[in-house]
Amino acid sequence: MRRMSTGRIAALAGLGGLLFGYDTGVIGGAQLFIQKDFHLSSLSDELLVSCVLIGAIVGSLVAGWLVARAGRKVAIMTSGLLFVVGSIAAAAAPGAGFLDAARIVVGVAIGIVSVAAPLYVAEMAPADRRGSLVAIYQLAITIGIFAAYLVDEAFAHDEAWRIMFAIGIVPAALLVLGMRGLPESPRWLVDRGRRDEAHQVIAMLGADDAGVASELAAIDAARAADTGAGWHAVLGRSARSALIIAVGLALVQQLTGINTVIYYAPRIFKAAGLGSSSAAIWASVSVSVVNVGATFIAIRFVDRVGRKPLLFIGITGMVVALAGLSALFATTTRSDGFSLHDALTIGALWVYVIFFAFSLGPIVWIMISEVFPQNVRGPGNGIATMAGWAGNLLVSLTFLSLIDALGESGTFALYAVIGLASLMFIRLRVPETKGKTLEEIQTAITRQRPTGEASDRGSRLGKMSRP
Numbered sequence: 001m002r003r004m005s006t007g008r009i010a011a012l013a014g015l016g017g018l019l020f021g022y023d024t025g026v027i028g029g030a031q032l033f034i035q036k037d038f039h040l041s042s043l044s045d046e047l048l049v050s051c052v053l054i055g056a057i058v059g060s061l062v063a064g065w066l067v068a069r070a071g072r073k074v075a076i077m078t079s080g081l082l083f084v085v086g087s088i089a090a091a092a093a094p095g096a097g098f099l100d101a102a103r104i105v106v107g108v109a110i111g112i113v114s115v116a117a118p119l120y121v122a123e124m125a126p127a128d129r130r131g132s133l134v135a136i137y138q139l140a141i142t143i144g145i146f147a148a149y150l151v152d153e154a155f156a157h158d159e160a161w162r163i164m165f166a167i168g169i170v171p172a173a174l175l176v177l178g179m180r181g182l183p184e185s186p187r188w189l190v191d192r193g194r195r196d197e198a199h200q201v202i203a204m205l206g207a208d209d210a211g212v213a214s215e216l217a218a219i220d221a222a223r224a225a226d227t228g229a230g231w232h233a234v235l236g237r238s239a240r241s242a243l244i245i246a247v248g249l250a251l252v253q254q255l256t257g258i259n260t261v262i263y264y265a266p267r268i269f270k271a272a273g274l275g276s277s278s279a280a281i282w283a284s285v286s287v288s289v290v291n292v293g294a295t296f297i298a299i300r301f302v303d304r305v306g307r308k309p310l311l312f313i314g315i316t317g318m319v320v321a322l323a324g325l326s327a328l329f330a331t332t333t334r335s336d337g338f339s340l341h342d343a344l345t346i347g348a349l350w351v352y353v354i355f356f357a358f359s360l361g362p363i364v365w366i367m368i369s370e371v372f373p374q375n376v377r378g379p380g381n382g383i384a385t386m387a388g389w390a391g392n393l394l395v396s397l398t399f400l401s402l403i404d405a406l407g408e409s410g411t412f413a414l415y416a417v418i419g420l421a422s423l424m425f426i427r428l429r430v431p432e433t434k435g436k437t438l439e440e441i442q443t444a445i446t447r448q449r450p451t452g453e454a455s456d457r458g459s460r461l462g463k464m465s466r467p
């Protein structure tokens, strides 16, 4: 039997994350030149930027259905094809309306991949490495955002926004081709009655005979406890706790303001008094490098230390950094040289991004893929991911108006307060999932005590014996 490494699976699904990061980031640099070529009003300009987010909201809902019906692998391949089509169309767009439509297609692809890729990796991974393998997907998102900055910088001189979009075609084509050689998730195969294939896939992933038997038994036991499937069931009582945890985490990830920094960093640095535009742009590049680097902390520790401790440390650090930013903006003075105030602002943004990168960044994707019972995992992931994209759209659309109303200082203070409230939510509702099989998590969450600590009294299903 041919062995298949989970690292290879995570790397390929990571291409989906790369495209997610690249295609959300690339518009930042392209926007200026498109505005010039197509003579966009500020309203059309905002619409262009929002198209990807609107598409992603739709795409994540579609994905909830697609991953359940057609499978995880087919959903990822579909997203890859949509990335190819959308990127070609965006690069060749004759006018603003066409470009908006192309960016919506890319957004739908992002929505689908943001549901299907982490879910696929989580279902293929052994329990003790699931966290770090899904965190690789987040690493790829951060690399994609960084790559978009570099590409935007490289082609800005020629104002070549079409090339900026076209570059996304390459990883998208690789995603489609690479996924062809990977197997479907065994949990989905069992759901569709394709038990023999599920058996083969589990063995291919390295389990011995006993391991295959115990994993199949665990999947069967989880299925026996199921109380229905599909959209109706995900809104019913048995999945309610999981839905609250997943939607809550997705909203916390967005409403603590990460994308104001990711999308508007040069602007924030300028508002903080950082002299020239190019200094502000390079300070922003430094933010995206820090974002990539700090994600490795999660890859290393998420399966050792656990999800909850990293979330607590991460969000606490973000709140402290946001409070610091708020204080710094309250005392901004314009200066031509590089002042202590500039250094402190860059430092506070770095601290904020570092603490996000090893906590809310990866762990939200990990836990959305872990908490739902098997029968509603597709629709559940779809709804939670959609909530995250809606939160992203809300923050992106309100950031500039919030600054007008509350000032930068008040706006960052608001995100800090949301961060504080989310610590309480995590303490009360979110269980630790480190090292448990998906089936054990299902049992624990369905029996969740009111304090949010998952009970371990449920049946201890056999752990898989995969390397």
Ligand code: BGC
Residues within 6 Å of the ligand: 138, 141, 142, 145, 253, 258, 259, 262, 291, 360, 361, 362, 392
């Ligand atoms: C979030 C994105 C964000 C990115 C930053 C992801 O986990 O979902 O909204 O832009 O992290 O690294």
